[in-house]
Amino acid sequence: MKKAKTGDRVPKTVDEYLAGVPEPARSTLQMIRATIRSAAPAEATEAISYRMPAFKYKGLLMWYAAFADHCSLFPGSSVMVAFKNELKGYSVSKGTIRFPVDKPLPAALVKKLVKARIAENEGKKRR
Numbered sequence: 001m002k003k004a005k006t007g008d009r010v011p012k013t014v015d016e017y018l019a020g021v022p023e024p025a026r027s028t029l030q031m032i033r034a035t036i037r038s039a040a041p042a043e044a045t046e047a048i049s050y051r052m053p054a055f056k057y058k059g060l061l062m063w064y065a066a067f068a069d070h071c072s073l074f075p076g077s078s079v080m081v082a083f084k085n086e087l088k089g090y091s092v093s094k095g096t097i098r099f100p101v102d103k104p105l106p107a108a109l110v111k112k113l114v115k116a117r118i119a120e121n122e123g124k125k126r127r
Contacts (some may be wrong), residue, residue, distance in 0.1 A: 025066035039114035
């Protein structure tokens with residue numbers, strides 16, 4: 001699984017990351033980003049984590065990224081289990097959903113995944 005070329009330096013912001021992603025993957029990830037943003041609380045922040053764009057809210061919410069031949073959303077393994085029936089037809093592994101560079105995941109599905117992660121993060125005990 002080869003990551004899309006984003007230059008040799010590590011992007012410091014999500015905008016910098018996306019600027020280095022070729023089309024059509026850039027537009028696809030911008031749609032994913034907007035969908036996550038619309039479903040996440042206003043206090044959610046964006047960051048680069050593991051060299052990928054991520055949303056944080058009471059902990060990490062989820063990551064997304066472009067690779068040479070696909071894009072991925074990383075909502076976490078527990079959410080993947082909860083939505084396994086809705087994820088049929090997608091290439092999935094333990095905590096990853098892969099989809100074509102020119103075909104974003106349906107917004108309704110992404111919003112459900114975000115809401116599930118928010119509930120999960122809000123339920124965690126803070127130490």
